[in-house]
Amino acid sequence: MKLRLETSLEYNETEVYIQCQKVDNKIQKIIDIVNDDTKRMTVKKEGVSEMIKIQDIYYFESVDERSYVYAETEVYSTEKKLYEIEELLKESSFVRISKSCILNIDHLDGVKMLRNGKLEAQLSNGERLIINRHYVPSFKQKLS
Amino acid sequence: MKRSFFKKLVYYGVSFCVSYTLVSLILSLLNINASLVAGNFWIYNIEIMSVCFCIALLMWLTDTFIKGSSYDDMTPLGIFADLMDVALPVIGLGGFVFDWFDVFSKEILYPIIILLFVYFVVLGFFYLNAKMTEIELNKKIQERKKKLNNNKQDD
Numbered sequence: 001m002k003l004r005l006e007t008s009l010e011y012n013e014t015e016v017y018i019q020c021q022k023v024d025n026k027i028q029k030i031i032d033i034v035n036d037d038t039k040r041m042t043v044k045k046e047g048v049s050e051m052i053k054i055q056d057i058y059y060f061e062s063v064d065e066r067s068y069v070y071a072e073t074e075v076y077s078t079e080k081k082l083y084e085i086e087e088l089l090k091e092s093s094f095v096r097i098s099k100s101c102i103l104n105i106d107h108l109d110g111v112k113m114l115r116n117g118k119l120e121a122q123l124s125n126g127e128r129l130i131i132n133r134h135y136v137p138s139f140k141q142k143l144s
Numbered sequence: 145m146k147r148s149f150f151k152k153l154v155y156y157g158v159s160f161c162v163s164y165t166l167v168s169l170i171l172s173l174l175n176i177n178a179s180l181v182a183g184n185f186w187i188y189n190i191e192i193m194s195v196c197f198c199i200a201l202l203m204w205l206t207d208t209f210i211k212g213s214s215y216d217d218m219t220p221l222g223i224f225a226d227l228m229d230v231a232l233p234v235i236g237l238g239g240f241v242f243d244w245f246d247v248f249s250k251e252i253l254y255p256i257i258i259l260l261f262v263y264f265v266v267l268g269f270f271y272l273n274a275k276m277t278e279i280e281l282n283k284k285i286q287e288r289k290k291k292l293n294n295n296k297q298d299d
Contacts, residue, residue: 114215
């Protein structure tokens with residue numbers, strides 16, 4: 001496989017151009033790496049900015065008008081409002097489950113029905129979140 | 145905390161309104177109001193309203209102080225509290241204060257039997273419905289997890 005790399009200050013945006021006969025495993029991996037780079041999010045922890053993979057995020061929560069990002073064990077903050085995050089991730093595995101929470105269903109272990117019509121979501125890191133009655137239909141739709 | 149308190153208050157306020165409306169509707173349909181109250185329409189309606197209000201109030205207290213909101217977490221204490229939410233206002237207020245029935249005769253058995261029957265039928269119906277939904281959703285979640293794991297292995 002030939003590799004051609006051009007660097008110049010004239011390029012405002014990095015562009016990856018692949019020429020191939022067919023997309024094999026190797027090419028697919030390159031595509032995944034390139035795509036994966038766009039599926040990251042800038043978050044803050046103790047004032048320090050860092051990029052985390054969106055797929056590693058378990059859920060977003062809004063507390064006192066601040067948005068927090070929950071990964072398996074870490075908690076970060078983000079400048080984005082919950083409605084902006086919802087809009088940004090509407091085509092992904094994230095779904096709004098209450099006024100203050102957006103859940104990644106890829107980290108869901110199971111659900112339990114509650115007596116008041118709400119659902120209890122059990123996450124793979126052991127945490128439990130409540131899915132409000134109002135958001136149960138959209139949650140079911142996302143799963144199917 | 146404040147928002148959740150307010151939401152619960154609204155929820156049980158609506159429950160009170162719905163239950164009072166339904167009871168009035170059922171009694172009107174059965175034509176019980178006309179034969180029973182004869183001239184005491186307002187008093188009778190205020191009595192029904194008081195009982196419905198007490199039931200909603202007790203349900204709110206039970207919900208606040210007795211936790212375990214999943215069907216699997218239901219305890220005998222929870223079931224007893226649920227039954228008391230209705231039994232205390234109906235028997236206490238309806239029987240002792242409003243004289244709807246004689247609490248010291250066999251008449252008291254009727255509201256108790258109806259209460260137990262309705263409670264367990266409704267609970268059974270909701271339990272089955274909840275379990276079916278739970279099984280269906282968990283099946284979808286497991287299928288999704290399986291698919292995700294397969295994709296990861298392929299990579």
